[in-house]
Amino acid sequence: MNTECAEDTLFLSVQAESIFHLTEPLFGKVITDTQRQIASAILYLSPDNNAPLPAQFSVRAIICTNTDPRVDMIKRQTTIPIVIVAENKVFSHGDVITVSERGRIHRYFRARSKNNAFLVTEACNNLCIMCPQPPKPDAIVSHEAIEERIRQTLELIDDEYLPASLCLTGGEPTMLNEGLIRIVDSISKKAPSTLIHLLTNGRYLCNEAYTARLAQAGGGQLLAGIPLFGHVSDIHDYVVQCDGAFNQTMSGLLNCYKQGIDIELRVVLNKVTVKYLPSLAEFISRNLFFVKHVALMGMENMGYAKLNRDAVFIDPWEYKDTLSSAIEVFQLYGIDVRIFNLPLCVVNPDTQAYCKQSISDFKNNWNSVCTRCVKRESCCGFFSSSTDKFWLSRHIHPFINQ
């Protein structure tokens, strides 16, 4: 049924090159089969799709690429909205998208991606000194609208494209309070075998009754990704810029354990957190031994990490031995540890086996020297936010076969 050939480039959003007949914002599911039109859907006409065009279009809108010779004919044939995008912007059947009146396209759900995430709020009760996406004030965030949009998106996902995992991220998702529980509940009902990866700072989970309700809504599907930045409040509270946050997060972690929510403990590696990393590893191993795994994550040089670069930036090359020691502690205690966002050439050889290809598909990048590297296939590469000015490491080097 699907004749699509070109590969989905998995972009998150794009500006249309030009638009016709578009008078109001659109929201709908993408279809690619010209022979099976759905009135509420948006037809993406791939340049590779040579199937004959239908005599009549009965869809909400049509997306074409700017090189498609059929555009003029379609324009004459119909008055439904037509959105023209660059040729390398490939959509997939099953995507759920919005198109603004001005032609800004957002893909809420990408049927072909393994990194689908719902941004449930941009408000946050922490103010992390290295936050890559600084939060917005509560006042300008409409949580009702977001919740409604997520519910609509879920409804449009075809069963065959239900993802293996779905990330709920923010901001801080628990800022939605009961709204988050409703979202988790609706995901759980729609996709009972999808892993719900909830990225939260865990502070609000110190409310045990709330955590119990969340656990009830998410069943066994929830994996809470919760950050811990230090083995003492002094370090953690400074990193998140909030007095008392450490105690709340610790208590939230314990409540997750009690209520049967799996935990992925996340540590962002920066100048502040690496200083006592082996102590943190020991603290986690002895106090939070119930966590499913620990993720040690290279810092993304974006947002506040740029603003506070002097305070937070450290070349990963400088902490590679500390990283090895911390991994040894986790390994001794039998705690599953994974390293994210660090290219293989800036960690010790004994660390490489723990490194994951982690950077989300839409923000991955490579250095020019990487073309010669024989380990590129197994390396995570860089955040596309790493630039000449905000460089990651002075020690990027290719592995060359002898």
Added chain:
Amino acid sequence: MSVKFQTPSTFSRDTYQLLPFRLNSLKSDRYFLSTDYGEWMCLDAKQLNALIRGDKIEDEALWYELKAKHMICENREESQIALLASRYRTKKAFLESFSQLHIFVLTVRCNNSCVYCQASRKSCQSDQGRYDMSPAVLEKSIALFLSMPSDKLTLEFQGGESTLNMSIIRQAVALVKMKNTQKDIQFVVCTNLCEIADDDLEFLLENQFSISTSLDGPQKLHDGNRRFGKTGAWRALMVTLDKIKQRNAFDRVSALMTTTRQSLAIPHEIIDEYVKNGFRSIFIRELNPYGFAHKYFHKIGYSTEQFLTFYEQCLDYIIQLNHQGVTFRESYASLIMKKLMTPWSTGFVDLQSPCGSGFGVTLYNYDGNIYPSDESRMMAEMGDQHFKMGNIFESSREELFFGPVMQELAAAGVNDCLPVCSDCAFAPYCGADPIRRYQVTGSVYGHPGKDEFCVKNRGIITMIVKKFTEGDLETRRLLMQWGMK
């Protein structure tokens, strides 16, 4: 961006409160501090005094360590108490499902005659009807065993020489397999492996038995301690070990050594004997004050101090061997390391609080009597029935497990409530042993601080803490591994 960030000092306090901890002197100006849930650290006298006076702790790493290990806090928070409560429950998790080690004494007849025999043995030729477990006792005992609350149980057969009553072992396995549907049951047999028939050995291996045997060291020492027939116990043991190795089942075998006065001079030879035979660990065990050992003390006995010296020589040699690439460990040290380094409880019943006797172990004697441990059974053989819990035919479960013996063990078996122990920083890693104390001192409470149970365990824990905290990186790593895996 107009956002204002606070400096690190904004989030640090100068004042603190002490949380409950205990401390022991390690001599040489160092102190060992520990908490009820098992966290510990070492301080020097200056640091300790500053802490107790409530002075500001200037050393950042030390300040963090004190906080992270919950020796101090800035303000007592409910949430912290919840964490510590969870830690405490984890450490005491071995109590949750009550007794898990169930020892069946199948016979008191034995084919070895050992200088330290703990079991007041009878010879092989003695009346089987009188000294062996009967099918009737077995059936009642298995029924009680399977009614125990734990989902995981260990059924250990011992003697005398357990394999002299092999038919009862076979019946026991058949009964368990017939009656048990859910429980995870591990079989263990304690045997000197001196004369086990091939088909019996096959049966044990087929049924996934763990085999616990005895090896005291080189041939001369082993045979001197353990008399067996004309060939000697050592040679007979080696023949059986070879058979087990040929069946690729050597990993089922573990061995215990018992230290006699004759062992003290040859620690290296004893370890070498274990390594040579392919063992990966040794359990350096002191004499028990039961059975014949008591009577022959003047020939084979030694002081606790002498034992500690010997133990350290063994330990140092084992560490040295590891540095040379030989993977080998000492089991008691591994156990102490596990207690020191992990949040977990151990299943080791000889060093627990509440005590393993009764709470972790139930012993079913061949004559139907029930005891809280092997040692209390031996004492009964010697004429003192003090710890007899009841009889399989006569007593109800209530009478057995809530009777006066268990009440007494509960009163004397919790080291948090014993004089001296309650102030000792080693208490979280140590245990209580009312039965041994009753035997040695005449009181279930013993004389903590100076009786041999205390001197030995305090000595070994101190030794291991020092080796771990003062040792080189390689030694530290090795000891960590012993505790973890």
